[in-house]
Amino acid sequence: MARPASALRGHILDAALDLFATRGYKGTSLHDIAQVVGCSKASLLYYFVSKEAILTELLTPAGEELGALDARLAGVEGIPAAEAAVTGFVDLAMRFRREVKVLFQDILGLTGHPALGAVPAVIARLMAAMAEGSAGAKGLVTASMVIGAVSVTCASDLPVPDEDLRAELIRGALRTLDRETP
Amino acid sequence: MARPASALRGHILDAALDLFATRGYKGTSLHDIAQVVGCSKASLLYYFVSKEAILTELLTPAGEELGALDARLAGVEGIPAAEAAVTGFVDLAMRFRREVKVLFQDILGLTGHPALGAVPAVIARLMAAMAEGSAGAKGLVTASMVIGAVSVTCASDLPVPDEDLRAELIRGALRTLDRETP
């Protein structure tokens, strides 16, 4: 075969990132990766000590950048800190989109589950309702933001009473959609 | 043993929901569930035809309620639709918190990964920066919402140019935090 001086290593990382992002980490086997790359499973373990080492190498740059953002924010305080945190996090999440997708994959995997068969379509209609009357990009993006915001926040275990949580979620979501009703 | 007329079935569902929510669906084996319940693995498959059937039964109520919300929204349009969609979705996500957690579990599982070791702490500081100056509950909730909103939206593949996406994400996040700077 003899690829030019081991582009193979890079190909493995590429394929792994794609597969992890579409099937999840646990849902992807070494065999799967090898098949996409077109090499043997043993080759993967020639370049990487383990499957987890592949994941580690894929996620490390994002982790380091996040640390850098953290350091950059250390000196700032007050409103500027909030704005810097927001723009920094947005930029980071966008630059490492595929990596973010790896972390969030199994959601999409499970929403395809029979019990939740209609969910994607329903969510799409929900988003449409939220975006009612809003221009193209803004409506789409903000509706998606609300879905993510509410889901993740409910999945987290914030030390906030349910009533307050509900009220803040609704108010926050309406602000996100730019539909404040004071 | 002889539990009172098979409370076992319910116990299995309880334990499975807990485990799925903390280790993820794929990260939980039938053996794990059986161990928590205190019965044999074969008992699980006496009451449920498969592991997936357990997941199905757990997620079905949430799926049905989501469908009901969808139906309820079908008649409404315009601003009221957006508000109804928001409150409906918030209430749903809160009522089925553990189920939502099941869908989102593997994120938290992976953020514990060595390559992302410091991530939870960094995210906590990011959220603190976002909440700067905001009162207790509101700051916590809105910061969590922004993290979720940005992550999920980036993980989705919205048909929106990167520049627009970035701009809307930042504007939307600042609105969520109630820190608009027009």
Place this chain on the structure above:
DNA sequence: GTCAGACCTGACCGATCGGACAGTTATTGT
């Protein structure tokens, strides 16, 4: 008492997983 049926289990199965390892092929320096 005993029979039927619901309840529950230990033991086993095939498939698949991540990984180990000896060996083969290709490349390079001399």
Place this chain on the structure above:
DNA sequence: ACAATAACTGTCCGATCGGTCAGGTCTGAC
């Protein structure tokens, strides 16, 4: 030409997974 080393692979392994099955145990009806 020829070692030495890097690149790569076929094959095997133990562990674990979801799932099957024959059989044991308990309970209530008669």
